[in-house]
Amino acid sequence: MxxxxxxxxxxxxxxxxxxxxxxxxxxxxxxxxxxxxxxxxxxxxxxxxxxxxxxxxxxxxxxxxxxxxxxxxxxxxxxxxxxxxxxxxxxxxxxxxxxxxxxxxxxxxxxxxxxxxxxxxxxxxxxxxxxxxxxxxxxxxxxxxxxxxxxxxxxxxxxxxxxxxxxxxxxxxxxxxxxxxxxxxxxxxxxxxxxxxxxxxxxxxxxxxxxxxxxxxxxxxxxxxxxxxxxxxxIPTHKKVYAEVKGYFNSSDAFHPTSLSADGEGPHLAMQGALNAAGLNASEVDFINAHGTATENNDESESKAMIRVFGEPPPFISTKSNTGHTLGAAAAVEAVYSLLSLAHQEIYPSLHFSQGIPGLDLHPVTSYRRCPLRHVMSNSFGFGGNCVSLIFSKS
Missing domain, CATH: 3.40.47.10 (Thiolase/Chalcone synthase)
Incomplete structure (x- = not known):
């Protein structure tokens, strides 16, 4: 391919x-x-x-x-x-x-x-x-x-x-x-x-x-x-390359016009599909830029989906705590941020987090850290159950 x-x-x-x-x-x-x-x-x-x-x-x-x-x-x-x-x-x-x-x-x-x-x-x-x-x-x-x-x-x-x-x-x-x-x-x-x-x-x-x-x-x-x-x-040999688009998958669970299913079926299908498309195991993903809207429905659903896919999820954040939800621009803005993480081998702090969701208790990264990153996943979930996961890999 x-x-x-x-x-x-x-x-x-x-x-x-x-x-x-x-x-x-x-x-x-x-x-x-x-x-x-x-x-x-x-x-x-x-x-x-x-x-x-x-x-x-x-x-x-x-x-x-x-x-x-x-x-x-x-x-x-x-x-x-x-x-x-x-x-x-x-x-x-x-x-x-x-x-x-x-x-x-x-x-x-x-x-x-x-x-x-x-x-x-x-x-x-x-x-x-x-x-x-x-x-x-x-x-x-x-x-x-x-x-x-x-x-x-x-x-x-x-x-x-x-x-x-x-x-x-x-x-x-x-x-x-x-x-x-x-x-x-x-x-x-x-x-x-x-x-x-x-x-x-x-x-x-x-x-x-x-x-x-x-x-x-x-x-x-x-x-x-x-x-x-x-x-x-x-691409000429001298040209700068940020990363490779390694995996992409769109799932449409059509659960509800404005919400995700409680068990996170749509996000689960998107993340697993992107892994399959990239030819990667879940353990190879080093970091997730989550959809993370801070709504009651999304964060619980996405958390359950991450647990289903990864068991113990890798480090994750939501940069919507920095920029708000930019809707149709969000996935592109967050793709840039994911690429910056790859390029500089760093994870940025997810802001305003204090306590985990009861029964799930997943904690986003809350302080700046440098760490080796090879494969980064970026999640974006839309109304109508149109869920997409992208995987970017260091070239």
Whole structure:
């Protein structure tokens, strides 16, 4: 089977605007979740994790002045450009019909739903946000602005969207349909999303505590991240390689529209499937970047699944304690963090943990540590039981 490697990455989140800034924040246990009122939330007062750059600064930095370009797209463009530059891709390579672009998102252009409603209800004319309301508008903008002629697709499987984008990009390369793929995800905070999660009663009134017995729910965040994937034969010997995409598996247990089964069947199938795809035994996984949303359902279900697969799970953390839950971007952001762990042979602290879940009592790593890492698993579980596990291996 053709091997696929990561040669570039870019990320923007509540703890940093670049890969370097995110790496420093992770090492130092920085939490980007704040209880400061955010104007996007309206009257809903909950902790959120916002990127430090507002739309005006993003537009100026990226030289994008079209009002139809939403915040989700601005975040995506920021991370996309960093990943492309990091991989050293040329304009010719970007334009090639052998370069794919696969992105994941949940809210997409719907981040401007309130503005769209305001425009059409008050002015009775077209709104600049009408053309960007479509979920695929984010990655269509990246395609058009960079004149990309290869396969372009948008995936929406809720919180596993970007993980499926990474898996799909890997499959395109392995099947010979692309030489390289730029894969990732993006989502921005919006009243639309915050209201929806509040209706599900899973927003925490305090800063989230993944895997803690006193967890009260998740905190929403925003961000974007991209990886550049390339087939082994396309990589010059002098080119930097972060890791290999060793395993990918998607399971769809369809247990419930918004929750996982109590015994963790979906996560179990995803993790075991990824191990099988990678040709690895459970004992060979050195570290897990868990989905870890800090909701009552997810953390218990994921814990049970990890015990089923690993017996005694390897060291694990949830970086959602740093960035909040960035939804469609989460799997890509956490893939970057997993790759940073591999590249630097280190595990970052999972924040705000105090006591384990009764009857399971699994404890995430709570302090920075250096340790040898060869194979890292990253979990992402979406609504509707769409569960994905990825395995990255040191090259």
């Amino acid at each position: 053709k091997r696929v490697f990561i040669t570039g990455m870019g990320v923007i989140s509540a703890i940093g605007n670049t890969v370097t800034e995110n790496h420093s924040a992770l090492k130092n246990g920085v939490c980007g979740i704040t209880t400061t009122a955010d104007p996007v939330a309206g009257s809903i007062h909950v902790p959120l994790a916002a990127v430090s750059l507002d739309n005006e600064l993003l537009r100026k930095k990226l030289q994008v002045h079209d009002p139809a370009v939403t915040r989700t797209t601005l975040l995506a463009l920021h991370a996309f450009r960093e990943a492309v530059q990091d991989a050293g891709l040329t304009a010719e390579e970007l334009n090639s019909d052998r370069t794919a672009l696969i992105g994941g998102t949940t809210v997409g252009g719907m981040s401007q739903a309130d503005e769209l409603y305001r425009d059409v209800s008050q002015r009775y004319t077209d709104s600049p946000f009408l053309s960007s309301y479509d979920c695929s508008s984010v990655f269509m903008f990246l395609q058009e602005s960079h004149r990309m002629e290869g396969i372009v697709d948008t995936i929406n499987t809720a919180c596993s969207s970007a993980a499926n984008a990474i898996g799909y990009g890997t499959r395109l390369i392995r099947s010979g349909l692309a030489k390289r793929a730029i894969v990732g995800g993006a989502d921005s905070l919006s009243k639309f999303t915050i209201s929806g999660f509040k209706a599900l009663h899973i927003l925490s009134p305090e800063i989230c505590r993944p895997f803690d017995r006193h967890r009260q729910g998740l905190n929403l965040g925003e961000g974007a991240a991209f990886l550049v994937l390339e087939g082994e034969e396309e």
